[in-house]
Amino acid sequence: MLATAAAMRAMGARIERQADGSWQVDGVGVGGLLQPATALDMGNSGTSTRLLMGLVASHLITATFIGDASLSGRPMGRVIEPLERMGAAITASPGGRLPLMLRGITPAVPIEYTLPIASAQVKSAILLAGLNTPGITRVIEPIPTRDHSERMLAGFGATLTVESSPAGRIISIHGEAELKPQAITVPGDPSSAAFWLVAASIVPGSDMIVRNVGLNPTRTGVIAALRMMGADIVELDGRTVGGEPVADLRVRHAPLTAIEVPPDLAPSMIDEYPVLFVAAAFATGRTIARGAHELRVKESDRIATMAAALSACGVAVTEHEDGLSIDGSGGDAIPGGATIASKLDHRIAMSMVVAGLHAARAVTIDDAAPVATSYPRFFMSLDRLAGITGADA
Template sequence: MPDHAVPSPVSARPAARPLTGRIAVPGDKSISHRALMFGALAVGETAITGLLEGEDVLRTAAAMRLLGAEVERLGEGRWRVAGRGIGGLTEPEDVLDMGNSGTAARLICGLLAGHPIFAVMTGDASLRRRPMKRVTEPLAATGAVFRGREGGRLPLAIEGARDPLPLDYVLPVASAQVKSACLLAGLCAPGTTRVVEREATRDHSENMLRHFGATVRVAAEGAGRVIELDGQPELVAAPVAVPGDPSSAAFFAVAALLVPGSRLVIENVGLNPLRTGLFDTLREMGATLTIENPRTEGGEPVGDLVAEGSALRGVEVPAERAPSMIDEYPVLAVAAACARGQSRFRGLAELRVKESDRLLGTAEMLEAAGVRCAVEGDDLVVEGCGGQPPGGGTVRTRMDHRLAMSGLVLGLASRDGMRVDDGAFIATSFPGFTSLMNGAAGAGSIG
């Protein structure tokens, strides 16, 4: 794993040519994490194909090994997990180091809450600053005990419940991570675990739980949903084919939309409707963005995403769409910077507790490119340039991989390019990003 103590600056020049051809992005990070975790809780051997082999997911694989599962890499994207069964995880002999992955840390808190074992979890400097109470407070109702630094931050000592209780919890904020942590804890508890979300969030956990044999019921309630899980099921190993990550595809789709003459096909992209808010928004902006070869794989909709160079216009995005595209706002802001007219993205409070204060970081990125923008409460307002922004500045990434990749896309679309202060963190979610983008946009566009 890379040494993040040494910054790795990288620059993006205006794209050498239109983005063309067919590419495949790495596997979906959310599904990859869950495939390893649910495989560790299942009886039998789970075969995984298309697993994202970025640093975040590798941290989850290492944690599952420490908790007693057999986790083996068989080849590129091909993994085997021999599970321990529900309640069968064993006490780790070492600290669980989750690196930069908030998803892994929060979901594993739920997994550990239902097991009568002791564990200590830590992460890198960025993750140690991120709030964990939103997960540990509801999980404490199972009987688990969490002891961390001020604000519940990592390092965190976790003592799982010997006789875990089922949860009945209303999410105060839209968070698939908190919901999934509660469901993972509920696997080990008798009775029914019930989670209510006021706004629907990505449902990969529900889909995969059913795939492994759990009984999960979902009912609509207003704009949100009520999820019920029957506790103590026997999860049975099942093959998982991980689709391409729509969050990773987003960078290439936006780059193709912004570089005139582009037509790029991104193959095998996951199209779960609770993950595709960005694509819907880009179409509202006038993007030529279509789907070819739609299909279903492993309970998830999949297709080939086709992006063509487009003249975009400003748009207003309502707050209720945020959960379906929360990770994509930085690159959406890049599209808005190149659009004609003003864009306003509402209800982005959740961006403040990502790998960095991603709302502030996105605004600073645009300002570095000479784009007028403002943070108004939890809204981001972007004054589009109607074409190429000036560029020429440096993006402060704040140890945030999505800010780094968005800054590079902005460089491809700007007159004078952009510099990113540290590209090392891109490897946490998208190893090979630079070489893949250079292949699409022309050699030397990024380097």
């Protein structure tokens, strides 16, 4: 979020954090982005990079995107290809990686694009480029992905339609939109909540309420998978916040049973697989989680990294090209006693911290700094919850 805010400031927006913790954004209007004076540093955020590439693509400005070592290793080709079709000129480092320079164009060319791989980030990048593109830009997704961008753009006043077809969901956005300012309440991130759902499920005696969790149906795959394993997760006070379904989740320790994770859950839980692998390490039986090729090109190769991390902690793991098979402990503590190479990946670090909560010997993370990428207060919440039952997260 901080990297995104800094980038938007560099392109003309005024963004301030208020005393009450809220953020106020004075925008430049659709088509009003200014030429940034320096490179846009995206830190560790692939989402910010891909979305802002889309935003810049239909403006007559040139922006250079840089990031840390982890982000610079991630391929951007899947978003480069459709943006170049819209007229942007992009010069990337070998392998379609950062640093890259994007020269936008006005007017850009509206396209109809079928996603070759399910990716909400690519979809959103094209829709953001379409905001300042005359005509109608269409994205066809054969496999539905998270729809936060569609909900947000419609809420701000963009003319956007979503329809079903034999080819998949068709999202159409009318360009040169007039967006209206809004007051937005952002629900809690289900990806962040997932760490506490798994922690409470595996640590005996746990009883926790995780407040204000966004339950957009395109994001609840991990809850579905955990419930299939026997997790005790109950929704409380269901409500709608900012156009998104939200509830508090009460989760209590429960014995978990191994499952074969349905591959069609992958798009709705792709970021939650690492912590689901941790849950599987404590289940009874062998959990098979496949159909998640996308994990190979995240902040790290999350399949290989989690296989190595769990194996180092004494868990029997079989690595597949698209996932893992994991033999669980039946609820007993795993051996632990390992130092984990997090590979600069925030979700690996947090997932293995959760694993260490029920390990016979300490689990050490080599570098916890990347956790600040998505959850700066993670360790503060953990310290507050440790050893406390009936607590809130």
